[in-house]
Amino acid sequence: MQIPYLFPTFLMLHLTALVLMAGTTLVDYLSYASLWKSLGQxxxxxVLINxxxxxxxxxGIGAAMLxxxxxxMMILTHGVFGEQIWFRIKFGLVILVILNGLLIGRQQGVKLRRILDNSEPDLTGEVHKVKSRLGRFHLTQLLLFLLIIFLSVFKFN
Ligand code: HEM
Incomplete structure (x- = not known):
């Protein structure tokens, strides 16, 4: 049985989730930029850290929804995209987004909060290392999002 408008509904939710995940990643990056400024002073x-x-x-909610x-959408289209090159590359990049988020973003965020809980706020030593790792993390995430959107829209095969 075919449910009318189910595919466009999934696509609309997919794009909403993309805005949620990529937009919040950008807000995260901008928030860290303010945090580094404060720690430097x-x-x-x-309030910002909270x-x-x-x-x-x-x-995470955006990622799960995506x-x-x-x-x-894969189920509704009987996996037809799974055979196309753009989709295979896209899937690999999605895995990279998830791994980068869990292994770098989350770990470095937790590490920074632990350092801040146990020392005076400044931008030297370990905090400096976390800052550059998080800078690379955000740049990589945003670039991956851009690449995934590019592939999803152009769908070259
Ligand atoms: C970071 C993760 C993801 C991003 C940024 C993303 C982005 C997009 C975008 C922008 C579109 C719209 C393309 C268009 O309408 O022209 C799209 C469509 C689609 N995406 Fe994703 N997506 C992501 C993850 C996934 C995952 C994990 C799957 C499958 C398991 C998936 C499957 C699909 C499918 C089947 C379409 C519909 C293609 C079509 O009919 O136009 N996406 N995605």
Whole structure:
């Protein structure tokens, strides 16, 4: 049985999830830029840090929604995209987004909060290393999003 408008509904939710995940990643990047500025001045911006602690959950909800709606569209199209080159590359890049998020973004975020809980706010030593790793993490994530969107829209084969 075919349910009318199910595919466009999944696609709409897929794009909403993309906005949620990629947009929040950008907000995360901008928030870190403010955090580095405050730490450089020897300040600990508690309100900003509390707000930043909520972002990974929003990114996670976006990621889960992207994957579920993506799988939904695959089922509705009987996996036809799975045979196309653009989709295989896209899938590989999606795995990279997830791995980069879990192995670099999350770990470095947790590490930074542990350092800040145990020392005075500054931008030297270990914090400096975390700062450059997180900078590379955000740049990689945003570039991967751009590449995935490019592949999804042009669908070259
Ligand atoms: C970071 C993750 C992802 C991003 C940024 C993303 C982005 C996009 C975009 C922008 C489109 C719209 C293309 C268009 O309408 O022209 C799209 C469509 C689609 N995506 Fe994703 N996607 C992601 C993850 C996934 C995953 C994990 C799957 C499958 C498991 C998937 C399956 C699909 C399918 C089947 C379409 C419909 C293609 C069509 O009929 O136009 N996506 N995606």
């Amino acid at each position: 020897g300040e600990r911006p508690t 707000m930043m602690d909520k972002l990974p959950r929003v990114i 994957i579920l709606t993506g799988i939904g």
